[in-house]
Amino acid sequence: MIWGVLQFPGSCDERDALHACTLASGEARLIWHEERDLGGVDGVVVPGGFSYGDYLRAGAIARFSPAMEAVAALAAAGGPVLGICNGFQVLCEAGLLPGALLLNESMRFVCRQVDLLGAGSSSPFLVGIEPGERLSIPAKHGEGRYYAPEETLDEIEGNGQVAFRYSPGQNPNGSVRDIAGVTNEAGNVLGLMPHPEHAVDPLTDSTDGLRIFEAMGRFAR
Amino acid sequence: MAKARVLIRPKEGILDPQGKAVERALPALGFEGIGHVHVGRMVELEAESPERLGELCEKLLANPLIEDYEIQTL
Numbered sequence: 138m139i140w141g142v143l144q145f146p147g148s149c150d151e152r153d154a155l156h157a158c159t160l161a162s163g164e165a166r167l168i169w170h171e172e173r174d175l176g177g178v179d180g181v182v183v184p185g186g187f188s189y190g191d192y193l194r195a196g197a198i199a200r201f202s203p204a205m206e207a208v209a210a211l212a213a214a215g216g217p218v219l220g221i222c223n224g225f226q227v228l229c230e231a232g233l234l235p236g237a238l239l240l241n242e243s244m245r246f247v248c249r250q251v252d253l254l255g256a257g258s259s260s261p262f263l264v265g266i267e268p269g270e271r272l273s274i275p276a277k278h279g280e281g282r283y284y285a286p287e288e289t290l291d292e293i294e295g296n297g298q299v300a301f302r303y304s305p306g307q308n309p310n311g312s313v314r315d316i317a318g319v320t321n322e323a324g325n326v327l328g329l330m331p332h333p334e335h336a337v338d339p340l341t342d343s344t345d346g347l348r349i350f351e352a353m354g355r356f357a358r
Numbered sequence: 359m360a361k362a363r364v365l366i367r368p369k370e371g372i373l374d375p376q377g378k379a380v381e382r383a384l385p386a387l388g389f390e391g392i393g394h395v396h397v398g399r400m401v402e403l404e405a406e407s408p409e410r411l412g413e414l415c416e417k418l419l420a421n422p423l424i425e426d427y428e429i430q431t432l
Contacts, residue, residue, distance in 0.1 A: 193399075194421060201418075230421065237424045244375045284372065284424060311373065 138354050140165035141178035143208070143224075145188035145199050150221065150334060154184045157334040161350035170202040180217035180353060181208050183224030185277075185332060195238060195280045196226030205231055217262060217353050218326045222278055225318070225328030234321055234328045235293055236285035241278070242311025248277040250343070251331055252304035253317050259297030260324030262356050265348070272301075272345035276309050276317075276331040283312035283319070283330070293319060300327055325356075359404040361432040362411055366420045367398035398425070 140158035144151045144167050151167060158165035168175060170188075175181065188199035199205065205227070212218045212233055220228035228234045241247060250273055257268030266272075285293070290313060293299060301318035308315045310330070318329030333346030368374045376397040384392050401419055405411060411429050420427040 193419070197418060197421070237421055239372070239424060240375055242373065242375055244379060282373075286423070311375075 138162040138164070138180065139178045140180050140182060141168040141175050142166070142182045142184055143168050143170060143202075143204055144184070145170045145186070145202060147188045147190055148184050148186035148223070150185035150332065153332075153334040153337075154182045154221065157337045157346065157350045158182060160337055161347055162354035168204055170199070170204045173203045173207060175204070175207045175211060180219070181211060182334075183208065183218065183220040183227050184334070185222030185224060188223055188227065191223075191280070194226075194230070195223060196228075196230040199223075199227045200231040209233060212321070212326050215323065215325050217356055219349070219353060220326070220328035221332055221334060222281070222330055225330055226280065228326060228328045233326050234319055235289055235298070236283055236319060238280050238330070239282040239284050240280050241282055241309070246277070246279040247281070247309040249275070249309060251276045251307045251309055251317075253301040253329075253331060254304050256299040256302050257297065258300040258320060258324070260300060260320045260327065262320060262324055262327050263300055263349075263352050264355065265352050271304065272333075272348060273336065273343040274331040274333055274346050275335045278310070278330055281310040281312070281330040283310075283316045285313065290314060290316075296322055298322060298324070301329055301331075327353075359406055360408040361402070361404050362408055363430045363432060364401040364403070364411070364415060364419055365398060365428045365430070366401070366415075366425050367396055367427075369424055369426055372424055
């Protein structure tokens with residue numbers, strides 16, 4: 138399993154993502170956003186940060202990067218794609234995931250450890266993460282309020298596309314239905330606002346984030 | 359080149375915390391009787407093919423899921 142981690146101008150979490158992928162499955166490499174060819178990687182992480190300065194809307198410009206066309210092709214072929222924070226915003230803007238991420242309800246940037254609960258997603262991506270299982274993961278974002286129209290929410294809940302919810306009372310941004318992460322209908326594209334790549338080493342206390350990278354590694358194999 | 363202005367605003371019914379914050383600040387500044395404040399964006403541009411501005415709005419300038427847009431040719 139070889140992971141590729143995209144790097145846009147303004148990305149800032151790509152090194153931690155690279156580290157997490159390496160810990161979970163052995164090999165990972167950075168892919169500059171101007172690359173049209175992903176170089177044969179088996180899965181891709183679209184990392185956090187502030188791609189293109191978050192101008193216009195977070196993720197709106199990054200989605201037009203050459204590398205994103207290759208990511209869309211990989212996703213269409215069933216390859217695993219994980220978008221974290223800004224990466225989640227990019228995947229929503231690109232239409233690879235349902236919904237959008239809006240300015241936090243508080244209008245403040247939040248940076249805190251949150252508990253995520255496995256939402257019973259049917260995604261093969263998350264096999265081994267049980268419904269209601271608690272993962273302690275840091276969240277840090279200004280535009281993380283998940284939104285989708287009611288009928289879309291009912292549809293994605295019905296399809297088992299909600300991957301994670303914030304534990305009751307811990308929703309840091311006003312996301313509808315406490316949604317912290319969703320998948321596409323096929324389940325091979327996952328986006329989430331909190332940062333599992335920052336929770337992989339005992340140095341930073343929780344190592345729960347590694348569970349997500351390990352699950353993705355199992356899926357890709 | 360045709361000059362145009364694109365107004366982009368949050369869709370009706372979607373929580374707009376910027377608008378709310380502005381609205382809440384008004385009474386303290388002595389502005390009474392102002393409500394339903396919404397904050398959006400304005401993009402000014404010059405286009406060789408103004409007939410394609412709708413497509414530009416749909417694909418980039420606005421996110422039609424969360425925003426409405428209005429194109430004014432000047």
